[in-house]
Amino acid sequence: MNVYDAERMADTLAPQGFVSVAAAEDADLVVLNTCHIREKAAEKVYSELGRLRVLKEAAAAEGRKVIVAVAGCVAQAEGADMVRRAPVVDIVVGPQSYHRLPELVAAAAIRPGVVDTALKAEDKFDRLVPPGREQIARRGSSAFVTIQEGCSRFCTYCVVPSTRGGEVSRPVDKVVAEVERLAAAGVREITVLGQNVNAYRGEGPDGRPWKLPRLLARLAEVPGIARLRYATSHPRAMSAELIAAHRELPQLMPYLHLPAQSGSDRILDAMNRRHTRDLYLQRLAEVRAARPDIALSSDFIVGFPGESDQDFADTMDLVERVGFASAYSFKYSPRPGTPAASMDGQVPEAVKSERLTALQAVLESQQRAFNLASVGRTVEVLFEKPGRLPGQIVGKSPHMQAVHVQAGAEMIGQIKAVRLVAVGSHSLFGEFADAVPQPIAV
Numbered sequence: 322m323n324v325y326d327a328e329r330m331a332d333t334l335a336p337q338g339f340v341s342v343a344a345a346e347d348a349d350l351v352v353l354n355t356c357h358i359r360e361k362a363a364e365k366v367y368s369e370l371g372r373l374r375v376l377k378e379a380a381a382a383e384g385r386k387v388i389v390a391v392a393g394c395v396a397q398a399e400g401a402d403m404v405r406r407a408p409v410v411d412i413v414v415g416p417q418s419y420h421r422l423p424e425l426v427a428a429a430a431i432r433p434g435v436v437d438t439a440l441k442a443e444d445k446f447d448r449l450v451p452p453g454r455e456q457i458a459r460r461g462s463s464a465f466v467t468i469q470e471g472c473s474r475f476c477t478y479c480v481v482p483s484t485r486g487g488e489v490s491r492p493v494d495k496v497v498a499e500v501e502r503l504a505a506a507g508v509r510e511i512t513v514l515g516q517n518v519n520a521y522r523g524e525g526p527d528g529r530p531w532k533l534p535r536l537l538a539r540l541a542e543v544p545g546i547a548r549l550r551y552a553t554s555h556p557r558a559m560s561a562e563l564i565a566a567h568r569e570l571p572q573l574m575p576y577l578h579l580p581a582q583s584g585s586d587r588i589l590d591a592m593n594r595r596h597t598r599d600l601y602l603q604r605l606a607e608v609r610a611a612r613p614d615i616a617l618s619s620d621f622i623v624g625f626p627g628e629s630d631q632d633f634a635d636t637m638d639l640v641e642r643v644g645f646a647s648a649y650s651f652k653y654s655p656r657p658g659t660p661a662a663s664m665d666g667q668v669p670e671a672v673k674s675e676r677l678t679a680l681q682a683v684l685e686s687q688q689r690a691f692n693l694a695s696v697g698r699t700v701e702v703l704f705e706k707p708g709r710l711p712g713q714i715v716g717k718s719p720h721m722q723a724v725h726v727q728a729g730a731e732m733i734g735q736i737k738a739v740r741l742v743a744v745g746s747h748s749l750f751g752e753f754a755d756a757v758p759q760p761i762a763v
């Protein structure tokens with residue numbers, strides 16, 4: 322979502338004459354788009370601001386003025402405090418207000434220290450400037466589209482409901498118009514985004530709320546769109562219709578990111594996840610029945626307050642039972658203002674680290690096993706960009722695996738059948754094939 326937001330900020334500043342530059346040293350305006358989800362991410366902002374202070378002073382010595390803006394969830398959480406703590410900051414703008422960047426830049430040029438942290442979702446989308454054709458083409462054949470903002474679930478560890486506000490779904494017509502524009506400029510794959518995207522309920526053209534499966538079916542009709550994905554989902558909102566879409570909608574890729582967070586019911590309850598371990602496993606079984614070759618992914622938090630050795634063992638057990646194709650895992654990070662931050666039983670850092678290492682070792686081996694099982698298969702790959710080595714391009718398999726092939730850049734943006742021949746550390750290598758892709762049995 323931050324990638325999407327950053328692109329929309331650039332689009333919205335473009336009519337003012339701003340273009341992206343490769344290095345901060347060359348910029349007249351530097352926008353840090355920040356994340357508040359874990360302490361480490363939030364702290365990085367201040368070290369980056371220290372670097373920008375030096376850069377700003379050096380530019381001033383040459384008679385050049387540089388404006389520094391902090392956008393995103395750290396900006397939202399800290400507001401005016403940020404300017405007091407780091408006077409290098411000229412603009413603080415929250416995730417629901419960045420459509421106002423042009424006005425804020427103009428105001429900061431006269432009087433630095435402008436703060437806008439209003440929480441109004443739809444207003445933003447109505448006022449953002451759409452990207453031009455060339456800009457879309459430069460960003461590649463796969464694009465994100467935010468269809469839902471904010472979250473009203475209030476997991477006890479999470480800052481999202483306070484930094485991004487309550488859950489709001491964008492109307493179907495507006496999402497379709499954005500996707501049509503992207504497709505007309507060559508985009509082949511769309512990932513629709515929301516914190517709780519499978520609970521999407523946007524106003525349809527008929528004036529009634531449409532759920533995610535219906536929206537996906539509509540997006541599949543947009544000429545040029547060959548692939549659809551969605552992220553991130555909540556186990557409670559994994560409806561029978563959405564599961565059926567994995568069987569019925571060929572454009573919907575066989576990949577599902579469904580965060581579990583923990584395998585222990587006691588911890589899930591303390592997290593206010595409002596799903597059990599059994600419900601999670603049940604939904605995955607249904608998804609696998611609908612689409613046997615689906616690749617599964619998840620998020621896990623280790624060391625949540627009160628997590629015992631047995632709770633952690635339950636998480637490890639859940640991971641062993643499922644067999645994930647990939648997953649993200651984090652040490653619990655206490656966030657200001659969240660209920661979990663003041664819960665008893667905070668887990669020592671050393672225990673968190675030990676558990677994370679153990680969990681990540683299993684997840685890594687599962688990912689490797691998934692990739693190894695793909696070798697010898699033929700799959701469709703959407704080529705996205707040049708690879709790291711000369712003469713190589715890289716794309717994604719339907720299962721979200723990175724696939725490298727020796728080929729010219731003219732293949733970028735195309736979908737081709739590729740026979741997978743070898744695994745790298747986190748990717749695969751392949752050769753072009755003529756054969757019709759076979760589903761991967763997991």
Ligand code: SAM
Pocket residue numbers: 358359472478479480481515516517553554555580582620621622651652653654655656
């Ligand atoms: N809405 C999604 C969900 O419910 O899974 C994702 C929200 S969050 C942006 C992405 C991930 O960050 C979460 O799934 C969770 O694993 C992790 N996360 C959120 N708050 C955290 C915290 N305080 N400490 C550690 N990890 C956290």
Ligand code: SF4
Pocket residue numbers: 472473474475476479480481482516517555
């Ligand atoms: Fe945060 Fe996701 Fe829970 Fe919402 S559902 S509070 S975004 S972890």
